[in-house]
Amino acid sequence: xxxxxxxxxLVTPGDVLGKAAEVRAGKGAYExxxxxxxxxxxxxLTVSPSAESPDQRPTLEVxxxxxxxxxxxxxxxxxxxxxxxxxxxxxxDIMCVGFKSVSEKFTGTIRQQDVRATEIDKVDMHLSxxxxxxxxxxxxxxxxxxxxxLSTAKNELGVISATSSAGQTKNExxxxxLYFSHLLVKSFILIEHHLDEHFSFESQETQLIxxxxxxx
Amino acid sequence: MTGKGSATPAxxxxxxxxxxxxxPAYKDGDLNWARPxxxxxxxxxxxxxRTGAVNAxxxxxxxxxxxxxxxxSVFGPRESKKAMKYSDIGRLNCNVSYTSFSTPVRGQQLxxxxxxSMLHKxxxxxxxxxxxxxxxxxxxxxxxxxxxxxxxxxxxxASLALAxxxxxxxxxxxxxxxxxxxxxxxxxPISEEESYQDGSLLISYMPSRxxxxxxxxxxxxxxxxxxxxxxxxxxxxxxxxxxxxxxxKEAASVSSEVNLGRPGGRLKGLQGA
Amino acid sequence: MGLPNESGDLLSKxxxxxxxxxxxxxxxxxxxxxxxxxxxxxxxxxxxxxxxxGDVASADGSAMTKIGSTTMLAAIKMxxxxxxxxxxxxxxxxxxxxxxxxxxxxxxxxxxxxxxxxISKQLYDTIMSSGMIDLKELSLISGKAAWxxxxxxxxxxxxxxxxxxxxYSAAAAFSFLQIPVVSLSEEGRLTIIPEExxxxxxxxxxxxxxxxxxxxxxxxxxxxxxxxxxxxxxxxTSEEETLMETFVTVVxxxxxxxxxxxxxxxxxxxxxxxxxDCIALTRQRMTDLQKSLDEAITEMKVD
Numbered sequence: 001x002x003x004x005x006x007x008x009x010l011v012t013p014g015d016v017l018g019k020a021a022e023v024r025a026g027k028g029a030y031e032x033x034x035x036x037x038x039x040x041x042x043x044x045l046t047v048s049p050s051a052e053s054p055d056q057r058p059t060l061e062v063x064x065x066x067x068x069x070x071x072x073x074x075x076x077x078x079x080x081x082x083x084x085x086x087x088x089x090x091x092x093d094i095m096c097v098g099f100k101s102v103s104e105k106f107t108g109t110i111r112q113q114d115v116r117a118t119e120i121d122k123v124d125m126h127l128s129x130x131x132x133x134x135x136x137x138x139x140x141x142x143x144x145x146x147x148x149x150l151s152t153a154k155n156e157l158g159v160i161s162a163t164s165s166a167g168q169t170k171n172e173x174x175x176x177x178l179y180f181s182h183l184l185v186k187s188f189i190l191i192e193h194h195l196d197e198h199f200s201f202e203s204q205e206t207q208l209i210x211x212x213x214x215x216x
Numbered sequence: 217m218t219g220k221g222s223a224t225p226a227x228x229x230x231x232x233x234x235x236x237x238x239x240p241a242y243k244d245g246d247l248n249w250a251r252p253x254x255x256x257x258x259x260x261x262x263x264x265x266r267t268g269a270v271n272a273x274x275x276x277x278x279x280x281x282x283x284x285x286x287x288x289s290v291f292g293p294r295e296s297k298k299a300m301k302y303s304d305i306g307r308l309n310c311n312v313s314y315t316s317f318s319t320p321v322r323g324q325q326l327x328x329x330x331x332x333s334m335l336h337k338x339x340x341x342x343x344x345x346x347x348x349x350x351x352x353x354x355x356x357x358x359x360x361x362x363x364x365x366x367x368x369x370x371x372x373x374a375s376l377a378l379a380x381x382x383x384x385x386x387x388x389x390x391x392x393x394x395x396x397x398x399x400x401x402x403x404x405p406i407s408e409e410e411s412y413q414d415g416s417l418l419i420s421y422m423p424s425r426x427x428x429x430x431x432x433x434x435x436x437x438x439x440x441x442x443x444x445x446x447x448x449x450x451x452x453x454x455x456x457x458x459x460x461x462x463x464x465k466e467a468a469s470v471s472s473e474v475n476l477g478r479p480g481g482r483l484k485g486l487q488g489a
Numbered sequence: 490m491g492l493p494n495e496s497g498d499l500l501s502k503x504x505x506x507x508x509x510x511x512x513x514x515x516x517x518x519x520x521x522x523x524x525x526x527x528x529x530x531x532x533x534x535x536x537x538x539x540x541x542x543g544d545v546a547s548a549d550g551s552a553m554t555k556i557g558s559t560t561m562l563a564a565i566k567m568x569x570x571x572x573x574x575x576x577x578x579x580x581x582x583x584x585x586x587x588x589x590x591x592x593x594x595x596x597x598x599x600x601x602x603x604x605x606x607x608i609s610k611q612l613y614d615t616i617m618s619s620g621m622i623d624l625k626e627l628s629l630i631s632g633k634a635a636w637x638x639x640x641x642x643x644x645x646x647x648x649x650x651x652x653x654x655x656x657y658s659a660a661a662a663f664s665f666l667q668i669p670v671v672s673l674s675e676e677g678r679l680t681i682i683p684e685e686x687x688x689x690x691x692x693x694x695x696x697x698x699x700x701x702x703x704x705x706x707x708x709x710x711x712x713x714x715x716x717x718x719x720x721x722x723x724x725x726t727s728e729e730e731t732l733m734e735t736f737v738t739v740v741x742x743x744x745x746x747x748x749x750x751x752x753x754x755x756x757x758x759x760x761x762x763x764x765x766d767c768i769a770l771t772r773q774r775m776t777d778l779q780k781s782l783d784e785a786i787t788e789m790k791v792d
Contacts, residue, residue, distance in 0.1 A: 014387030
């Protein structure tokens with residue numbers, strides 16, 4: 001916990017911030033042979049350690065005035081758009097990391113086993129995703145050379161906006177309803193197997209909209 | 217040539233190919249020669265740096281030193297090309313090109329492969345590649361006008377553009393070259409001086425870390441002379457680094473004042489006041 | 490249908506940066522509905538334009554223009570050519586438009602931008618058909634030698650309306666052009682007389698004495714408008730260009746006559762009234778562009 005912050009002047013990459021024996025290198029700083037240096041341009045900030053911390057050295061951070069664009073990292077929540085659905089995986093373009101848009105898209109993949117937490121072998125990718133869907137997902141790992149591995153296997157993750165089958169209009173849902181609909185879709189996918197043929201809907205979007213009207 | 221239906225007729229430049237009318241500034245064995253622009257042998261040209269010249273890029277810088285004018289844009293970190301293998305650390309990709317009017321003879325060497333690779337080598341060691349795993353940072357340089365010492369100016373400009381883009385670096389990289397002309401050592405040579413040189417030495421240096429990222433020596437040098445040249449170069453790199461830091465700090469204080477990310481967007485022309 | 494409101498909710502709760510990226514069209518239209526463009530401009534406004542000398546020492550004339558953040562550097566180099574047999578008293582002009590990788594994240598080295606050659610051709614056609622340059626003025630020795638004018642335009646920062654900014658830089662570069670003074674050498678080649686050596690040469694050797702400037706009869710100025718639904722949106726940014734599919738580019742010369750009109754396809758059918766509106770907007774724009782250019786020319790003469 002940052003108990004005390006003291007703002008210092010402007011620094012540039014390579015500026016010496018202090019001795020490693022006295023301060024720790026925080027964000028935007030690094031340590032090299034006994035010295036702490038800035039690695040970006042910005043304002044340096046001294047953060048005092050919390051009382052219970054074993055290391056009593058204050059931390060020096062550099063608050064970048066202009067950080068580079070958002071890049072997905074393992075654990076970050078991303079918003080991505082489905083580009084391709086295959087039987088074992090779906091390809092997505094990552095558009096936002098957190099709520100920050102990326103300047104150029106990154107490619108992500110949701111593998112069949114990462115769609116939901118339960119009954120992972122029964123997931124039908126084509127029922128779960130459709131090209132054009134907007135999905136909230138978590139980055140599992142940096143993935144392979146092609147893509148980041150993403151997962152929707154949590155309640156708050158999944159499709160948040162979908163294109164109608166006709167492909168013209170987008171229907172976004174309000175956040176609370178959205179959250180609810182994730183649960184619904186998830187449960188729907190679960191019960192879907194037990195449904196009669198007559199009851200299976202054409203697409204996930206119609207399902208969503210149907211639920212929307214049911215619960216209004 | 218675009219816009220011409222038929223093939224463009226053969227043309228030639230009316231500028232004199234050799235400097236016939238003008239005696240060369242330097243002749244072999246001449247001890248009392250003067251530099252064409254009147255500078256001292258170990259005096260650099262004044263340097264003008266500005267960050268944020270290109271809004272479309274993640275970061276950019278414009279440098280004007282004498283007649284040499286360079287723009288560098290940095291893009292990314294962005295997705296690496298599909299053909300690339302997976303990498304735990306980030307990649308640096310560099311390209312240097314010239315405008316068709318950058319040299320006295322039109323349209324020579326638009327894409328400079330050798331400089332692209334030397335720029336890469338000079339910068340690689342200064343960038344914390346671990347800070348952007350698997351992605352690529354592209355550094356593209358365009359030499360608007362070539363007036364001598366092009367490569368070191370491109371390197372310094374690129375380092376400034378990287379800092380502007382917020383890419384994590386161990387230090388800035390300042391680069392300066394020294395040429396040997398007879399008994400003299402000439403710093404920051406202009407194009408004309410470059411054509412007379414017996415040997416060249418280029419240093420790319422991290423001034424705060426006091427580490428050399430790149431050292432290129434060509435031609436014939438005695439050990440003493442090399443030592444002298446290196447000291448001159450390192451001293452000049454240190455001074456250049458200070459100018460670069462001042463430029464970054466100025467841009468940062470402007471942007472924090474008006475709370476806008478890009479000071480460059482509001483300035484007219486590239487060489488604003 | 491309660492949907493639009495609900496989605497508005499989502500948009501408002503999301504960072505505007507993210508919604509701009511995710512639902513660009515909706516983001517854009519919500520701006521248009523309150524009569525502003527995303528960059529804060531009123532609907533019918535073009536961005537601020539700047540023009541100045543390019544200061545390219547290795548060129549005979551150069552200019553830099555900016556429209557918003559779109560930046561162009563144009564430079565003219567004059568070379569000598571042998572005129573063609575059917576036009577012995579005419580020189581020639583070549584125009585090339587470049588989009589180097591520095592100007593946009595979409596251009597990569599070795600993968601040139603597709604629109605660059607299209608703009609090159611459009612610029613050449615416009616310059617030739619505007620009649621701004623009399624090719625006969627480029628003649629040096631009838632049938633033997635004439636000027637070949639190489640106009641190279643580099644886009645340094647691409648943020649929409651590339652043709653407008655490029656044409657403006659071309660017009661400025663021609664206005665700033667200083668024709669070099671050449672003399673005939675013994676080998677029959679024409680060479681530049683160095684400025685300081687002017688006094689040594691006898692006047693008869695000089696081929697083009699007193700002809701340092703081209704007579705530019707009438708400069709062309711252009712304005713590109715994006716058509717989106719019922720909106721006419723002049724001077725689109727690159728973001729706007731990706732959202733709109735129909736564009737109309739009007740080129741007028743300084744006396745206000747129509748030089749050319751491009752409407753390269755697009756789903757929005759432009760009615761006569763729309764075209765007339767575009768022309769009227771170009772006329773307004775032209776006044777500003779010409780004024781700035783005149784000021785730049787005067788400033789240059791003072792220096």
